[in-house]
């Protein structure tokens with residue numbers, strides 16, 4: 001028999017204290033409202049455990065009483081994984097577990113608890129002359145547990161990999177309350193299945209991550225940053241390949257943005273001035289790092305070479321920290337500025353890098369055929385083959401009515417092209433509750449069987465993030 005909300009709050013209070021339990025719906029706003037405003041279910045309670053032992057106690061109780069549990073970090077996820085689906089779940093916020101337990105620059109490791117805000121992990125690493133190179137626009141709020149559970153990407157994947165590649169080991173509480181002590185700083189460990197890789201990217205469906213050992217790297221001496229005018233995504237791909245050949249692993253970021261993105265940011269006052277070298281249909285934001293004592297000017301030299309080859313016609317290099325900040329703001333404000341233009345239909349997709357131009361050309365053609373006047377806004381991590389393929393509503397139409405008519409048809413058109421090009425329907429945001437059905441439609445059936453078997457083995461009562469990802 002399912003417990004009443006009142007009983008849930010009473011039980012949680014007995015376990016972790018009244019100060020750490022929120023039972024009143026009017027105080028839960030910050031935990032149940034998510035960035036895309038698509039999901040609106042309430043929770044039975046919000047619990048804020050202050051120790052790993054308290055997380056264990058909550059899960060032991062929840063497993064016994066079959067109460068659905070949703071782990072939550074910074075609540076910045078874009079697919080609704082961190083907020084309720086049914087309305088009777090308990091949100092377990094890891095916000096209070098926010099200690100950096102250890103940091104060892106010589107070994108290149110940092111052990112951080114799940115509730116550490118990414119920006120604080122950056123500061124802790126930098127205080128030791130190192131970096132934790134996971135950078136994304138939500139870094140002021142997103143927390144280590146959430147970032148790992150959604151295997152976050154961001155703008156530095158090209159050089160350092162995504163969250164999974166930055167994780168050496170995790171500590172996690174299983175559905176029955178047992179603690180998996182998998183913190184590790186081993187570079188090599190072939191003792192059976194890689195359980196860390198299973199928990200990273202599991203979106204809270206297999207366990208609650210309480211801490212992680214993370215890779216940190218020597219801090220580059222400085223960065224060279226440029227905004228290059230490119231005629232098309234095809235030209236962008238050629239430029240990426242040419243720069244990669246010349247610069248190799250020091251090429252940290254290669255992001256593309258269409259001119260429509262610049263127009264919106266200038267129109268809505270998001271940029272104090274145009275950071276580009278002048279009008280162009282597309283722009284590439286490129287960044288290269290220089291390590292201590294290493295030669296400078298690699299990006300400048302490479303850009304001069306491709307200019308001489310006729311691959312590009314115009315570019316501007318950042319000459320100050322303010323220039324660099326403005327260039328990055330141009331890229332990072334893309335999601336936010338779109339909301340100033342009414343509703344938009346969004347996709348976080350990836351294809352093999354060589355297929356990015358086809359994806360963009362075919363996607364724009366297909367969707368413009370369906371809805372003339374729709375405004376395409378594909379932008380993002382070209383260097384990873386990951387494009388945020390967004391479309392703003394046509395000017396002058398009712399946003400809600402347009403979404404009702406267009407949302408599904410546009411998704412179908414884009415996902416169809418992505419799959420034909422051998423791509424993924426979720427490059428970095430995950431499945432959550434947004435893409436549960438889509439996953440069932442597009443994922444290999446053997447892979448789905450394997451994932452279902454793992455879920456049932458680790459969470460037989462289905463208490464961890466019920467209904468999310470696999471829909472069970």
Ligand SMILES: Cc1cc2nc3c(=O)[nH]c(=O)nc-3n(C[C@H](O)[C@H](O)[C@H](O)COP(=O)(O)OP(=O)(O)OC[C@H]3O[C@@H](n4cnc5c(N)ncnc54)[C@H](O)[C@@H]3O)c2cc1C
Nearest residue numbers: 073074075076077081143145146147149152153154204209
């Ligand atoms: C402006 C903006 C920009 C963004 N840019 C990017 C980007 O460039 N790249 C990118 O990858 N993402 C991006 N995101 C998405 C989001 O920031 C990431 O998915 C981030 O990793 C989520 O971290 P969080 O702490 O907010 O997790 P939450 O949103 O709280 O949770 C995300 C998922 O992880 C689970 N979870 C949370 N904590 C734990 C835990 N301790 N143990 C187990 N499961 C847990 C939740 O149940 C949920 O399924 C962006 C979001 C915003 C709002």
